[in-house]
Amino acid sequence: MRHQTPVQLPRGRPRSFDVEAAVERAMGVFWSRGYHATALPDLLRATKLSRGSLYAAFGDKHSLFLRALDRYIADALTRMDIELDPRREPVDGLRAYLAGYVDRTSGANGRRGCLLVATAMELAGQDAEAGRRIASFFKAMEARVTDALSGAKAAGKLADGVEPSSAARILVCFLWGLRVVAKTAPTRITSQATVDALLDRFIR
Amino acid sequence: MRHQTPVQLPRGRPRSFDVEAAVERAMGVFWSRGYHATALPDLLRATKLSRGSLYAAFGDKHSLFLRALDRYIADALTRMDIELDPRREPVDGLRAYLAGYVDRTSGANGRRGCLLVATAMELAGQDAEAGRRIASFFKAMEARVTDALSGAKAAGKLADGVEPSSAARILVCFLWGLRVVAKTAPTRITSQATVDALLDRFIR
DNA sequence: TGATATATAGACCAAATGGTCTTTAATTCC
DNA sequence: GGAATTAAAGACCATTTGGTCTATATATCA
Secondary structure (H helix, E strand, O other): OOOOOOOOOOOOOOOOOOHHHHHHHHHHHHHHHOOOOOOHHHHHHHHOOOHHHHHHHHOOHHHHHHHHHHHHHHHHHHHHHHHOOOOOOHHHHHHHHHHHHHHHOOHHHHHHOOHHHHHHHHOOOOOHHHHHHHHHHHHHHHHHHHHHHHHHHHOOOEOOOOOHHHHHHHHHHHHHHHHHHHHHOOOHHHHHHHHHHHHHHHEO | OOOOOOOOOOOOOOOOOOHHHHHHHHHHHHHHHOOOOOOHHHHHHHHOOOHHHHHHHHOOHHHHHHHHHHHHHHHHHHHHHHHOOOOOOHHHHHHHHHHHHHHHOOHHHHHHOOHHHHHHHHOOOOOHHHHHHHHHHHHHHHHHHHHHHHHHHHOOOEOOOOOHHHHHHHHHHHHHHHHHHHHHOOOHHHHHHHHHHHHHHHEO
């Protein structure tokens, strides 16, 4: 039984902007331009906040970036959890998951890139906080794909000799590479064909 | 028969530093830090040039960057041409080529990253000159891998149903993804195992 | 020797950087 | 109404940015 610390209602004018919406808008800017190329005025324009409000709410540019990155990661994990839901046919789940990648890696979507891959390349080496997040997301992604492949194996859907954990590692590398290649804006046809050809090697 | 335009020897003090060596040193900095995070003093320190000399020789930061990128690309293509030499056993060539990637994507080497992948993510969207170079390198890399796989197919070394051009596209994506994952500094064992597992799916 | 050309060091510059602070207006609770 | 809290606008700040320019020394050729 815990003492109920009296929840002190703030007395003055309440916060009038949506913090999460601001994070999301900031995320959009970092996503399109990268960390270093994003200047403060870009963030102010996107969030429609004043300098004062932004610094009061987030501390500094770097902290805001980390929050945006966390948001991006949370979105990605949520999507994976839906698409790779273990109650689903595992192969269907994998196909749905990969279909999302085809979408995100062709044409203009592809050009926009991926905040995680961009951050991995731009900051993971120098910025420990960012590096930790990249590594942990990578592990989480790999684990989910491994689970999905294990499910497929149990259902007898994997090709002979395919081992879920190493296949998952391959798939994850491949998908991150797709994000890089996507910067050259390949057609949807091409992306789709590449993904299909890979899956053909692993799925029976 | 051409008129021999009289090669006008420069009259004054000759250039006393090695331009290509300077490009190489600059390349190292861009490689480790990325374009935006590299400040002019970093480049002066690395090249041991004065501001004046650097601007006289290269114009501006962006031009120097493009020269460094071109150098990186030339090095990469040279390496590929050696490792994937068509006079070699095609599968041996592929294995040698992939062995190089294992080396460059584990431990500290991996952490350092890849100037091409970093540039793709940081600049390809905004900087047309850089974007062109990325796209053209990507095509060149894909073409060479396709040739190697065609050779392997002719020698009956490809697994059933593997088509050289789509397999090449997969391999290229995978390798670029390895460069991203490398930022989390995986062990050599892990990188090697992943590469081997992928190759097992394509090589008979 | 004199003309030519280059290198270095560093002063210098305007613009942009991330970040702080003050002022004023707004909005809530008591 | 009054205290409390927040937001917006923008002045302000030191530092850093990429880039130019000058002064001086040095090296080459004719």
